[in-house]
Amino acid sequence: MDDLELRTEADAVLAGLVGAPEGSARLREDQWQAVAALVRERRRALVVQRTGWGKSAVYFVATALLRRRGSGPTVIVSPLLALMRNQVEAAARAGIQARTINSANPEEWDTIHEEVERGETDVLLVSPERLNSVDFRDQVLPKLAETTGLLVVDEAHCISDWGHDFRPDYRRLRAMLAELSPGVPVLATTATANARVTADVAEQLGTGAGEALVLRGPLDRESLRLGVVRLPDAAHRLAWLAEHLDELPGSGIVYALTVAAAEEATTFLRQRGFRVSSYTGRTENADRLQAESDLLENRVKALVATSALGMGFDKPDLGFVAHLGSPSSPIAYYQQVGRAGRGVEHADVLLLPGKEDEAIWRYFADTAFPPETQVRRTLAALADADRPLSVPALEALVELRRTRLETMLKVLDVDGAVKRVKGGWISTGEEWAYDAERYAWVARQRSAEQQAMRDYVETSRCRMEFLRRQLDDEGAQPCGRCDNCAGPWAATGVSADALTGATRELDRPGVEVEPRRMWPTGMAALGVDLKGRIPAGEQSTTGRALGRLSDIGWGNRLRPLLAENAPDGPVPDEVLRASVAVLADWARSPGGWASDGPDAMARPVGVVAVPSLSRPQLVDSLARGIADVGRLPFLGTLTYTGPDGAHAVRRSNSAQRLKALSGAFAVGGDLAGALAGARGPVLLVDDYTDTGWTLAVAARLLRRAGSEHVLPLTLAAAA
Known part of the structure; x- marks a missing residue:
């Protein structure tokens, strides 16, 4: 078959894929070059092209052509469930039978494996995490390597630890690449690879199979209009969304840096009458499916999402992307804004940076390779x-x-x-x-990316050119559309009503703190005789915290107060008042001591403080202040008996944290006497809870000393 016949056949498959009449769709020359390399030359290729370019069209058209020529199924390694769902639907339009193996469908895995072995599946989409599963790696992967007709690595920048989104599960692909039968083509695709990542991925692809073909195109997105709206604080930014969300075209995505911030924004926007849904790592799979469907069908104005929706969600008519806070990498930012404007002439992209962004970057920065x-x-x-x-x-x-x-x-x-x-x-x-x-270089690269994101906010040059240069796009030039090229186009004003509503939402205190119910595994190896379930009679109740350090409401006020080098001192009046408000809401909640019904708890008989090595004044004044306002006796502070610094260990795992705390506290004589004379529930007050083990150990001591219930109350929870 000559090139013309192969091209005609490829274009016919494309027509089915996009739902167009036969003969009315045609691969672009750069897409055709990639298809020809895979089907005719059976090469390994890396395609670096902007989002919306049509990378999925390349591997679906190539799949159809290869299957007709007797090749085995295509295996696509794909990172996100949203991407998989979109691609299964797209493949069906072209008559391609696609199945997926991921964490959401374990009950289907055996059936899918059998379908693949019988040759009934054209495309198998696999999550990278499956590659590191023992059963999949040892039993399924070798068979796939023997029978695969085309291997596709989507979001291939994840292979490289030089990239912004390195995922070690992807490294398992090196073994599969080496085990592929001779002549099996491989396609890697990404929209977010700079020159170093491109070279690294191409080298890995070419291992044992000659030099990989690299097809790299310009990364400009002519439909996108980029802008930055700088506002004084989180309340102004939430108010801005409420004031101007309806002015943004169509439906879109509002990205937040944390789950807490996404949930805060979703709640507030709903209160203001917007149809929005939250989409985060905490969202249940069924709710994710519903949220995706609602956005695809324009039943919501926006999804308020974290990076859980970062790659692969495909809605060609997405009209806008707004960021409530700056991502830590301009490359990640480019990837996220690339969700917009794929199938429309105009889409708006706005960044609303916050003063708290860098604190959030630091909080989530504990990802470097260990010493x-x-x-x-x-x-x-x-x-x-x-x-x-x-x-x-x-x-x-x-x-x-x-x-x-x-x-x-x-x-x-x-x-x-x-x-x-x-x-x-x-x-x-x-x-x-x-x-x-290498690890030091990667760490420096992360730091450089953060600086580049600061520079993006401050630059007076073209914003699209700035992002393209971060990706080493040699053709980068001014776009003529962004706020720096064409002048500011987004209003910055907010009404007093919207600002009051946003402030009220962010000032609302109180989040639940779940108690620990199981001791960590392996404590015996550390000389600690604790294992299995914590007896119900030694657990605390579900507690409360004033806020999460990762939210944009109370988190913004608590982070400076609880920072590592923050000076110790009495609890600020506004923080004490808010803590009392949390306590009052807790008392009125179902099962609270001021609620009605048979499950209502007895009123607390007193307040106990956790000893603090770093902030003794803060914790003591908080506990005594709550006791005073609540007209409760301050029963005392647990005695700290551990070595200096041990109880301050935080960012470690549960076993090590519990080891540091085991035997570190005691119920001293005065406190023991106070508890014996006032049996009933007690409030346990601390400044911060991260792993939850300090509260668990303290609660166990108090329950054993006779407390009927232990009610933990802290200023902050970690996340």
């Missing part, structure tokens, strides 16, 4: 073990938070130093070198 001492400690623990160790078991031996420990293990797995097996992780015994230079 060599911690990595070596992990490797030694695995080498010394006579059985596989689970992540919870390793937590007892390594001072790393679970997410960071899991990420480190995945990297070590791909590097060959450890292996994931049934029951946990084992050491392979292979030599492993700590690449300190």
